[in-house]
Amino acid sequence: VIRQTSIDNALDLKDTFSWGRKDVDSCPGSGDRLPTPSGCASVEDVFLRNMGLGWKDAVALMGAHTIGRGDREFSGHHGTWVDTDEDAQVFDKQYYEEIYLNSWRPRNSGQPNQDWTTGRTSDVGNTRVMLNTDICLVHNIDGNLPCCTSPGRSYPNGEDQCIDNVAARKKCPMYDSRWEAADAVTEMLGGSYPNVNNAPFYDAFSEGWRKATTVGQEKIFPLVESCESLR
Numbered sequence: 001v002i003r004q005t006s007i008d009n010a011l012d013l014k015d016t017f018s019w020g021r022k023d024v025d026s027c028p029g030s031g032d033r034l035p036t037p038s039g040c041a042s043v044e045d046v047f048l049r050n051m052g053l054g055w056k057d058a059v060a061l062m063g064a065h066t067i068g069r070g071d072r073e074f075s076g077h078h079g080t081w082v083d084t085d086e087d088a089q090v091f092d093k094q095y096y097e098e099i100y101l102n103s104w105r106p107r108n109s110g111q112p113n114q115d116w117t118t119g120r121t122s123d124v125g126n127t128r129v130m131l132n133t134d135i136c137l138v139h140n141i142d143g144n145l146p147c148c149t150s151p152g153r154s155y156p157n158g159e160d161q162c163i164d165n166v167a168a169r170k171k172c173p174m175y176d177s178r179w180e181a182a183d184a185v186t187e188m189l190g191g192s193y194p195n196v197n198n199a200p201f202y203d204a205f206s207e208g209w210r211k212a213t214t215v216g217q218e219k220i221f222p223l224v225e226s227c228e229s230l231r
Helices: 040-050 055-066 094-101 179-188 199-214
Strands: 105-107 115-117
Touching (some): 040 055, 055 094, 055 179, 055 199, 094 179, 179 199
16 A cells, blocks of 8 residues: 555565564554554654654654544544645655644644644635644644644734634744654655655655564564565
8 A cells, every 4th residue: 555655656665574473363452552642752652662663763654644534433533634635645745744834723622532733614625633643743732732833824814824812822832852753854854845855754664664563573574576485
């Protein structure tokens, strides 16, 4: 799927994938080991502390949000991370661009499904979503809500793009303690916007995927062109 949806089929994980993991019918408690959408502490716990990855690896793997969408009936979080359903079928670096290009504001504040959205509810188009685990890669949102990622941007009628007047009064601060995450997001952008350079993201995702799928594994093997070579 990743190869077929990447630009020019440029991201091929064939050389990165290793086989040999033991299949089981169920993995009790495995879901509890995934990052929750609460914030970067969860990303840090799962990817860095538990799996031994670096922030660049974690940021690259989070870029998988560029494809697909959230549905309130399943996760409580609704919308696409990128601009349109068509864009959400392309595996590229747009996820990182969207973090910077939009004025994201908190949604469902005080509720378990608190997340972020952008745009006007009257606009025709996709409902947009970012999770705390997305926004926190660049902005320090811990204890700083409500805030808006980019206040001061206006629609033609003069309305602030943050929409929420309370959030618009405070810009979400940038991180200093997790600066490696923010630097990694900048690297994934591939240079000054706009550009079509997906190489930094594709290279980092491939390496992050390799690390994530081989950690803790011993008897795994690379793919080969023919089964004859296994005899």
